Amino acid sequence: MKKSIAILSAAILATSCAAVFTGCGEKDADNKTVMNVSLNPEVEFVLDSNNVVVSANALNEEGNLVLSAGVFVGKDAEEAANLFVQISADTGFLVQGNSSLANNDLEISFSGDAETAKKLFDDVKGKVETKLQELNVQVKIELEEGISEEDLEALVAECAPYLDAAEVKALEYAELVEALYESRKETVDFYSQELKKAYYEAKAIAMERTEIDTLKSKVSGISATIVNTAYDLYSTASEKLEEVRFAQLVSEDSAYQKALATFREKKVEYLKLRSAIAESENAEGADPDFVAAQKQLLETLDAAVETAEAALISLGEAANDLIDTAKQSLKTAYDGVISVLETCSIKLNEHLDEIAKKQAESKEAFFTTFETEYAAAISQAKQSWEDMKASLQNNSDDTMKQ
Numbered sequence: 001m002k003k004s005i006a007i008l009s010a011a012i013l014a015t016s017c018a019a020v021f022t023g024c025g026e027k028d029a030d031n032k033t034v035m036n037v038s039l040n041p042e043v044e045f046v047l048d049s050n051n052v053v054v055s056a057n058a059l060n061e062e063g064n065l066v067l068s069a070g071v072f073v074g075k076d077a078e079e080a081a082n083l084f085v086q087i088s089a090d091t092g093f094l095v096q097g098n099s100s101l102a103n104n105d106l107e108i109s110f111s112g113d114a115e116t117a118k119k120l121f122d123d124v125k126g127k128v129e130t131k132l133q134e135l136n137v138q139v140k141i142e143l144e145e146g147i148s149e150e151d152l153e154a155l156v157a158e159c160a161p162y163l164d165a166a167e168v169k170a171l172e173y174a175e176l177v178e179a180l181y182e183s184r185k186e187t188v189d190f191y192s193q194e195l196k197k198a199y200y201e202a203k204a205i206a207m208e209r210t211e212i213d214t215l216k217s218k219v220s221g222i223s224a225t226i227v228n229t230a231y232d233l234y235s236t237a238s239e240k241l242e243e244v245r246f247a248q249l250v251s252e253d254s255a256y257q258k259a260l261a262t263f264r265e266k267k268v269e270y271l272k273l274r275s276a277i278a279e280s281e282n283a284e285g286a287d288p289d290f291v292a293a294q295k296q297l298l299e300t301l302d303a304a305v306e307t308a309e310a311a312l313i314s315l316g317e318a319a320n321d322l323i324d325t326a327k328q329s330l331k332t333a334y335d336g337v338i339s340v341l342e343t344c345s346i347k348l349n350e351h352l353d354e355i356a357k358k359q360a361e362s363k364e365a366f367f368t369t370f371e372t373e374y375a376a377a378i379s380q381a382k383q384s385w386e387d388m389k390a391s392l393q394n395n396s397d398d399t400m401k402q
Contacts, residue, residue: 005273007324008394011297012290014147031044031049031112031174031177032046032047032048032049032054032113032174032178032181033051033110033112033116033120033177034046034047034110034147034152034177034180035047035077035080035083035108035109035110035111035120035124036059036107036108036109036110036144036147037080037081037106037107037108038059038106038107038108038109038144039084039088039093039094039104039105039106039107039169040060040062040093041058041060041062041063041066041084041093042058042059042062042063043056043057043066043067043072043084043089044056044057044058044059044065044184045057045072045077045080046177046180046181046184047077048207050076051075051076051077051120051307052074052075052076052180053073053074053075053076053077053080053242053247055073055181055184055185055188056072056073056080056184056188057184057187057188058191058193058265060193061192061193061260061263062093062267063306064191064192064193064381064385065087065091065385065388065389066084066087066088066091067089067191067386068191068382068385068386068389069090069091069386069389070083070086070087073086074202077120077124078123078124078126078127078128079127080372081108081124081126081127081128082128082131085106085128085131085135085137085139086131086135089135089137090391090392090393091271091388091389091392092271092274092275092392093270093271094135094137094139094338095137095138095274095278096135096136096274096275096278096279097136097278097279097281097282098138098281098282099112099277099281100276100281101274101277101281101295102137102278102297104137104138104139105140105142106128106137106139106140106141106142107142107144108121108125108141108142108143108144108237109143109144109145109146109147109174110146110147111146111147111148111151111152111177112146112173114146117143117146118143120122120248121143124142125143128141128159129141131301134390149173149176152173152176152177152180153168153169153171153176155176155180156171156176156179156180156183157169158184158197158200159180159183159184159187159196159200160179160181160200160204161200161201161204162203162207162208164206182302183200186199186203186367187200189378190378190381191378191381191384192250192377192378192380192381194250194256195250195251195374195377195378195381197245197249198242198245198246198249198250198374199370199374201241201245202242202366202370203366203370205238205241205242205330206366207359207362207366208238208334209235209238210355210358210362211348211355211359212231212234212281212334212337212338214335214351214354214355214358215341215346215348215351215355216231216331216341217346218346218351219346220339223344224255226340226343226344227337227340227341227344229335230333230337230339230340231337233336233337234330234334234336234337236333237326237330237332237333237334238330238333239324240326240329241326241329241330241363242326242329244322244323245319245323245326246377248322249316249319249323250325250374250377251377252376252377252380254319255315256312256315256316256319259308259311259312259315260312261384262308262311262312263305263308263309263311263312264384264388265308266301266304266305266307266308267305267308267388268388268391268392269297269301269304270302270304270305271297271299271392272391272392273294273297273301274298276294277291277294277295277298279295312347317358325357
C-alpha cells in the first residue's frame with residue numbers, strides 16, 4: 001500500500017509543481033512560504049511567491065475562531081497579520097489599553113532561508129505595529145525560530161498519513177510546502193482540529209481501499225471467495241475505525257465535543273471579564289478595591305479555563321487510545337487481505353501504476369462523500385466558533401457586575 005500511495009503523491013506533487021515551479025527542486029523558483037502567526041489563537045498561512053495568502057489553517061482550536069471571523073486568502077502577508085490582530089482584539093485575545101493584564105506577545109515564524117524570513121518579518125512587523133497603535137494595543141512582536149524542513153515534514157506526515165516516514169523525508173523543501181498547501185486546501189472549510197484529522201485519515205483509508213479493490217478485481221473463481229472473506233474483515237475494520245473516531249471525537253454528542261463546548265464557555269467568561277477589567281483600569285476614577293475584587297474573580301475563571309482544558313485533553317487522549325486500537329485492527333485486516341492476494345499470485349508491485357491512476361481519479365469523489373457525510377459536523381463546528389465570536393464581541397457592561 002505504501003509504495004502505491006507514494007507514486008500517487010509524487011504524481012500529484014509533480015503536477016502541482018509544474019504549474020507553480022520551473023522545477024520542484026529549484027528553491028529560487030516560484031516558491032511558496034509558510035508563515036505562522038501565534039498569540040493564543042495560532043494560524044498557519046501558506047504564501048505564494050508574491051507573499052499573498054493562498055491557504056489559511058488553524059493550528060489550535062482558538063485559531064478556528066479567528067479564521068471563521070475573516071477572509072484571509074487573497075491578502076498579502078501584512079494584511080493577513082493585521083486582520084489576525086484585528087480579530088484577536090475584537091474578541092478579547094488582545095488586551096487593549098495600558099492595563100496590568102496586558103500580556104500580549106505576538107510570535108511570527110517563516111519557513112525558508114533565514115535572510116528572506118527576516119526581511120518578510122520586518123515588513124510584516126512594521127505594518128502590524130501601525131495597526132496596533134490604531135487599536136491601542138501594546139504587543140511585543142517577535143520573530144520565532146524558523147519553520148524547519150523537519151517541522152514541515154511533521155505537518156505533511158499529519159495531513160498525509162498514507163505516507164511513511166521515509167517517503168516524507170525524501171520530499172524536498174518545495175515539495176513539502178506544496179504537499180502541505182494541497183492538503184490544507186481540502187480542509188479549508190473544516191473549522192475543527194478533529195474534523196481535519198478525521199478527513200486526513202479517512203482519505204488514507206479510502207486510498208487504501210481503492211488499492212485493495214483494484215487488486216481484488218484481478219482474482220476470479222474459487223480464489224475470489226477466499227479473497228472476499230478477507231476483504232469483508234477489512235471493510236468491517238475500516239468502518240469500525242471511522243465509527244470510533246466519529247463517536248469519540250467528532251459527534252456533537254461525544255464527551256469530547258461537550259468538553260470543548262465547556263472550554264469555549266469558560267474561555268468566553270474569562271476573556272470578557274479580562275477585557276472589562278482592562279477597560280475599568282483605564283477609566284478615570286476607577287475604584288481600586290472593585291478592580292482588585294474583579295481580578296480575584298478573574299483568577300478563579302482562569303483556573304476554571306485550565307480545568308476545562310485539562311478535561312478536554314484527557315478525553316482526547318482516552319479517545320485516541322480507542323482509535324489506536326481500531327487502527328491496529330485495521331492494519332491486521334489489511335495485512336490479511338494482502339497475504340491472501342499474494343497466495344493467489346496477485347502482487348502489489350505489479351499493479352502500482354493502475355492503482356495510482358484509480359486513486360487519483362477517486363480523490364474528488366472522496367472529498368464530496370466526506371463533505372456530505374460530515375455535513376452536520378462541519379456546519380456545527382463553524383457555527384460554534386461564530387457563536388463564541390458573537391458572544392465575545394458583545395461584551396456588555398454587565399460583565400463587570402458578575
